[in-house]
Amino acid sequence: HVAIRIGPQPRDHYGRILAHAFDEHGENLEALLLAEGLGFFVAIAPNVSLAECQRAAERQARSAGRGVWRKPPVIATERVRSGGFAIVRARVERMETNRGGVWLELGGSLVVQIPREAVATFGDALVGLPGKHVEARGWIIDRKGRADLSRQARWLLKISHPAMLVPLP
Secondary structure (H helix, E strand, O other): OOEEEEEEEEEOOOOOEEEEEEOOOOOEHHHHHHHOOOOOOOOEOOEOOOHHHHHHHHHHHHHHOOHHHOOOOOEEHHHOOOOEEEEEEEEEEEEEEEOOEEEEEEOOOEEEEEEHHHHHHHHHHHOOOOOOEEEEEEEEEEOOOOOOOOOOOOEEEEOOOHHHEEEOO
8 A cells, every 4th residue: 555645746847746655654665765775865846845854864875885875876077978867076166146046067067057946945055155065966957959068068957955955074
C-alpha cells in the first residue's frame, strides 16, 4: 500500500504528476531511498515541503559512502561536458542581478540562475558569495546554438530553492 500526496504544483512542464510517496507506515519513500544512496536530493519550488527531511537523508548516505556516494559524483565546472543532472563544485567568480533574477558566474563556462520569483527565498544566503566556493545541483542546460556564447556562458543551471546551492567552508 502506497499513499501519494500531491504537491502545490501538481504537474511539471512535461505533464508528469509531482507528488510525495509514503508507505503503509507513513514513511516517506523518497527519504528512505535517499538514505540508502539510491538517488540525489532535489528541491524545486514550490514543491519543497519535505526538503529538509530529504536533504538530511541524503547527508546520511553521503557521510556513510552508500550507493551513489561510494564514489562521489561531484564534479568541477570545468568538467561539464553535457546537459543533464549534475552536482558541481566551483568558485563564484561574479554575481549579477537583473530582471531575470540573480546570476552566479562560475568557472568552466557555467552560470547559475536564480529566477527573480525565487530570489526572496534565499534570504541572506546570497550575500558575500563572490569569491566563495559553492556546491550547486540541478539540471544543466547546454545553451550552444541558443545564446551568444561570446557574451554568455555555454552551460546554464537554474535553481529555485536554497538547498540546491550550498556555500562550502
